[in-house]
Amino acid sequence: MIRKFDRNHRRILKxxxxxxxEGISPSTLLESLIALSHDISNFxxxxxxxxxxxxxxxxxxxxxxxxxxxxxxxxVPHMSDSIILCLSELHITxxxxxxxxxxxxxxxxxxLILMKSHSVATQFRSLIRTVAxxxxxxxxxxxxxxxxxxxLVEMLWKQARxxxxxxxxxxxxxxKRVLLVLNQFENRFEPDPFMIRRVLxxxxxxxxxxxxxxxxxxxxxxxxxxxxxxxxxxxLLSSLIGLxxxxxxxxxxxxxxxxxxxxxxxxxxxEVLNCLNPEDFRCPISLELMTDPVTVATGxxxxxxxxxxxxxxxNFVCPKTGxxxxxxxxxxxxxLKKLIQQFCAEYGVSLAKSSKNNRDISRTILxxxxxxAAAIKFLSEYLTLSLGxxxxxxxxxxxxxxxxxxxxxxxxxxxxxxxxSIPPLLELLxxxxxxxxxxxxxxxxxxxxxxxxxxxxIENRGLNPILxxxxxxxxxxxxxxxxxxxxxxxxxHEQRKKIGENKETIPSLLELIREGTACSxxxxxxALFALLFYHRNRExxxxxxxxxxxxxxxxxxxxxxxxxxxxxxLSRLADSFDGSVQIMLASxxxxxxxLRLLYGIETRAGKEYCVSILHSLCLNCGADVVPILAKDxxxxxxxxxxxxxxxxxxGRKARSLIKILHRFCETRSFDQKRELRQEQGQFIDV
Numbered sequence: 218m219i220r221k222f223d224r225n226h227r228r229i230l231k232x233x234x235x236x237x238x239e240g241i242s243p244s245t246l247l248e249s250l251i252a253l254s255h256d257i258s259n260f261x262x263x264x265x266x267x268x269x270x271x272x273x274x275x276x277x278x279x280x281x282x283x284x285x286x287x288x289x290x291x292x293v294p295h296m297s298d299s300i301i302l303c304l305s306e307l308h309i310t311x312x313x314x315x316x317x318x319x320x321x322x323x324x325x326x327x328x329l330i331l332m333k334s335h336s337v338a339t340q341f342r343s344l345i346r347t348v349a350x351x352x353x354x355x356x357x358x359x360x361x362x363x364x365x366x367x368x369l370v371e372m373l374w375k376q377a378r379x380x381x382x383x384x385x386x387x388x389x390x391x392x393k394r395v396l397l398v399l400n401q402f403e404n405r406f407e408p409d410p411f412m413i414r415r416v417l418x419x420x421x422x423x424x425x426x427x428x429x430x431x432x433x434x435x436x437x438x439x440x441x442x443x444x445x446x447x448x449x450x451x452x453l454l455s456s457l458i459g460l461x462x463x464x465x466x467x468x469x470x471x472x473x474x475x476x477x478x479x480x481x482x483x484x485x486x487x488e489v490l491n492c493l494n495p496e497d498f499r500c501p502i503s504l505e506l507m508t509d510p511v512t513v514a515t516g517x518x519x520x521x522x523x524x525x526x527x528x529x530x531x532n533f534v535c536p537k538t539g540x541x542x543x544x545x546x547x548x549x550x551x552x553l554k555k556l557i558q559q560f561c562a563e564y565g566v567s568l569a570k571s572s573k574n575n576r577d578i579s580r581t582i583l584x585x586x587x588x589x590a591a592a593i594k595f596l597s598e599y600l601t602l603s604l605g606x607x608x609x610x611x612x613x614x615x616x617x618x619x620x621x622x623x624x625x626x627x628x629x630x631x632x633x634x635x636x637x638s639i640p641p642l643l644e645l646l647x648x649x650x651x652x653x654x655x656x657x658x659x660x661x662x663x664x665x666x667x668x669x670x671x672x673x674x675i676e677n678r679g680l681n682p683i684l685x686x687x688x689x690x691x692x693x694x695x696x697x698x699x700x701x702x703x704x705x706x707x708x709x710h711e712q713r714k715k716i717g718e719n720k721e722t723i724p725s726l727l728e729l730i731r732e733g734t735a736c737s738x739x740x741x742x743x744a745l746f747a748l749l750f751y752h753r754n755r756e757x758x759x760x761x762x763x764x765x766x767x768x769x770x771x772x773x774x775x776x777x778x779x780x781x782x783x784x785x786x787l788s789r790l791a792d793s794f795d796g797s798v799q800i801m802l803a804s805x806x807x808x809x810x811x812l813r814l815l816y817g818i819e820t821r822a823g824k825e826y827c828v829s830i831l832h833s834l835c836l837n838c839g840a841d842v843v844p845i846l847a848k849d850x851x852x853x854x855x856x857x858x859x860x861x862x863x864x865x866x867x868g869r870k871a872r873s874l875i876k877i878l879h880r881f882c883e884t885r886s887f888d889q890k891r892e893l894r895q896e897q898g899q900f901i902d903v
Contacts, residue, residue: 228441229320230333230340232313237305243296246304247286253311254283260318266327266420267334267388271341272318274380278345279314281373282307288366296360303355310347317344324427325434327420328457334384334392342382349377391419399456402463402588407595413464425469429621432461436625439585455585459592466596466618470611498557502527502536510554511547515540518550584628593622593629597636604641609653612645616656623663630667639664639673646682651691658686658698665705675712680719688725693734700729700740707747717754727758727766735779738770742782749789759790764799768807777819784814784826791830797837800830808834808845815855825867828859832870835877843881853878 227233237246257279265272296304317340321330330337352374357367394416401408422428435458442448500507500520509521515535519527524547527536534541584590596618603615619638622629638660645657661683664670674680683699683706690696703722707713716722726748729741745763748754763786770783790796800807815827834842846852859871 227316228445229323229326229329229438230317230337232316232340234309234312237308241301241305243301243304246301246308247290250304250308250311251283251286251290253308253315254279254286257311257315257318258283260322263322264421265321267331267385267391268321268337268341270385271338271382272321274382275314275318275341275345278348278373278377278380279311281369282311282348285362285366285370285373288362289360297356299354299356300360303351306351307348310344310351314344317341323434325430327422328395328431328461329435329438329454331388331391331420332395332453332457334388338382338384342380345377345380345382349374349380352377387419391416395457395460398460399588402456402459402591402595403586405591410468413460413468417464417468422464425465425472428461428465428469432458432465435461452586456588456592459584459586459589462622463592463596466615466622467599470614472614472617498553507553507557510550510557512550513547514542514544518553521547590628593632594636596622597629597632597638600633601636601638601641604638604645609650612641613650613653613656616642616645616653616660619660620656620663623660627667630664630670634664634667634670634673639670639679640677643674643677643679643682646686649691651695654686654691655695655698658683658690658695658702662698662702662705665702668709671706671709671712674706675709675715680706680712680716684719684721684725687729688721693737696729696733697737697740700726700737700744704740704744704747707744707750710750713748713751713754717748717751717757723748723754723757723761723763727761727763730766730770735774735776738774739779739782742767742770742779742786746782746786746789749786752793755790755793755796759793759795759799763790764796764803768800768803768810771810771814777823780814780818781820781823781826784811784818784823784830788826788829788833791833791837794837797834800834801838801841808842812846812849812852816851821863824855824859825863825870828856828863828867828870828874832874832877835874839877843877847878847881 237249258276260272261276317337320326321337323330352370355370357370362370394412398408398413398416417423417428422431435454439451439454439458442450442454498506500510500523501517502519502523505520507518507520510518511521511524512518513524513535517535519536524536528545533545584593600615600618600622603611604619607615619633619642623633642657642661642664645653646661648654648657661670661674661679665674674683683702686695687699687703688696690699703716703726707716723745726741726745730738730745733741745758749758767783767787767790771780771787774780774783787800791800811827811830815824815831818824818827831842831846835846853875856871856875860868860875863871
């Protein structure tokens with residue numbers, strides 16, 4: 218058997234190959250070579266936007282090798298070690314040729330392969346020369362093949378040795394056109410559309426969707442480069458993204474929403490918020506934000522550097538649970554890593570421990586190259602003009618382009634805000650066309666993440682139109698996006714009061730919690746959470762019936778993250794006396810429900826919010842709450858667990874609650890003893 222290589226995360230134009238096992242049987246090796254050569258031959262049915270001649274010549278030579286491999290099948294038992302060694306070398310080379318052809322024919326990589334024409338041609342030449350070297354030392358006479366096949370292999374060896382594998386003249390001309398266009402962008406000249414169309418036509422990029430796939434691929438390459446610490450190609454990749462973004466927004470009149478839904482998944486463009494707890498992002502060992510979170514055998518997550526140091530020092534137990542590790546394997550927690558990076562990028566948190574991650578975040582602030590900066594600025598101005606003076610179709614497309622651009626990085630958002638795109642976007646919110654309404658509100662959501670965007674929305678009286686979408690949106694998605702936008706606008710301290718004073722805001726959010734989809738409910742809960750940082754909004758929420766709605770959501774939802782966010786809002790409302798009273802009056806089962814969640818909810822943040830609610834209830838409604846809690850035998854165990862494992866804030870609440878319960882038990886014991894003495898005294902008197 219030959220080991221299989223996991224190709225899912227291979228970088229483009231990187232050619233790892235798997236060596237056959239030592240002692241592999243000749244028949245297994247040969248069968249693998251035959252299968253590999255057949256797979257490579259199938260590339261003749263795939264289109265090559267560039268490197269056509271090199272790919273054609275390579276496929277021709279591999280087809281000859283395939284005939285040779287088929288011919289020597291019956292001579293397998295008599296193969297010597299030297300023959301096996303040559304075949305093993307050919308196996309490695311064919312793997313790399315397959316990778317190279319796959320990259321050249323890859324959908325979405327056409328522009329990058331063109332710009333790397335010389336490097337790609339060198340790779341073709343190097344691999345074909347390697348084939349020639351292997352054939353040169355292959356003892357054909359020892360195999361016993363026919364004279365005709367022997368002549369065919371010798372001819373292949375001569376051709377492979379002399380193969381030039383140069384850049385096509387057409388590829389060279391197209392590359393020069395791209396460089397000229399990028400140079401014009403860099404010098405702040407808007408390029409000739411005819412020249413750009415010639416390049417797109419040569420690469421067979423004919424639709425908006427194909428252009429979008431090219432951009433997505435280049436963005437993934439930049440992310441992979443930062444992740445690997447290789448930033449040498451960032452300027453080129455950024456310049457190409459700027460060029461293709463300009464093409465997508467200016468040269469293509471139509472856009473295809475289905476392309477986005479298929480590549481990203483339906484709803485990926487919709488913002489799903491949560492009450493983020495930064496403490497969950499800290500490594501239990503170093504107490505710093507995790508830059509590379511990994512999970513150990515016990516299910517606990519640590520920063521890779523910290524847990525590796527722990528294991529190297531001879532500790533083979535889980536630092537948090539104390540359990541002995543059945544395995545020292547570290548599994549990357551990619552979901553948590555993406556969440557940490559998103560949190561840091563959107564809230565301006567710097568990962569000081571890792572310069573590589575700092576660069577990964579800062580890359581979204583800088584354009585990456587002068588050509589990209591100029592292209593995005595030209596595109597932003599064009600889209601803003603289209604919003605103001607275009608047809609309805611052009612306005613909808615411009616809003617969708619802004620939606621995509623603003624999602625990409627912070628620099629794009631700054632350019633769009635500077636170009637004045639927010640006022641015309643706000644004007645489109647009252648459209649009766651559901652799509653015409655959803656695209657602008659989603660674009661405004663992305664722009665509202667920037668302080669300048671928030672300021673522009675407020676200054677242009679955009680709060681009321683967004684609230685109108687929240688309450689009367691044509692689609693559920695539009696209402697959900699409006700709720701997320703309210704969350705970001707409420708991050709401005711001065712605006713929380715203004716947003717809460719609008720009589721429609723809090724009732725509309727509560728209505729969305731009652732009637733919306735799961736994602737809509739969550740966004741509305743988190744938007745409400747942001748508003749409650751202003752104390753008067755807590756009174757308004759209680760008066761609007763927030764307690765009943767939120768407690769109902771706790772009972773009806775089966776998603777841990779929704780329950781956690783709902784508990785976060787309830788803990789903030791319970792801080793006030795009226796809020797605690799409403800929790801006690803809202804339902805007879807409210808207190809038992811919170812206790813059940815404390816013991817059963819999966820998230821640590823959820824447990825901490827439960828303790829916060831119980832602590833507030835004890836302070837505000839102690840006479841009714843403390844006796845009930847004192848009877849619960851499991852409560853102390855949960856509280857002590859949070860004292861040792863929870864955040865510092867949760868630990869303080871848990872310790873305070875433990876003191877309250879201890880004081881109640883001591884007082885009750887003293888009263889019982891006093892009553893007992895009184896009863897004994899009366900008995901003696903009698």
